[in-house]
Amino acid sequence: TQLLEQSPQFLSIQEGENLTVYCNSSSVFSSLQWYRQEPGEGPVLLVTVVTGGEVKKLKRLTFQFGDARKDSSLHITAAQTGDTGLYLCAGPAGNNRKLIWGLGTSLAVNP
């Protein structure tokens, strides 16, 4: 069974700090996706990483896919209060017909 484990589960930091959250698995994934979810809303896709070792940047967010395609990380530089939310990683499973999800990292950025 493919599983995605995210850490830390909760993170509370001050505005301006840097942070990294992780998404790990013992299984190989063809790709991993990162989503951000705000309370009362659905997940919104941030990025898809496909190639082992790939690094993608989205403004202050940097996403990396592990060389073995078993893990990924999200680094946020100079966090802002608007970055507050639940960050979820997801990967295709079941003959690529569905996504399986980590439990997420709940990030609170305090002013």
Add this chain to the structure above:
Amino acid sequence: NAGVMQNPRHLVRRRGQEARLRCSPMKGHSHVYWYRQLPEEGLKFMVYLQKENIIDESGMPKERFSAEFPKEGPSILRIQQVVRGDSAAYFCASSPRPGGNTEAFFGQGTRLTVV
């Protein structure tokens, strides 16, 4: 181009009643996925449908739950004889192509509360 529309946003049902959750995919999207989210369990896949066909229902309980995506109209997730354990947020996602590598767009969800 409107996003994925789910209604109702909030639904309260008494135990034993039926719940009907609707999802209108983005224009041009013929692939619809339903997920359930509980705080302790995260998002769990329920069912994947393409127009008029159920492709994968491996995540959906065999009893009381059903889903459809008719040729015309929204996709419907139907829960009969609801129980307290059905209380959760139900999300629908749509995509223009099949496959987990394809970007899926999520609706705002329906929060079902069974009292």
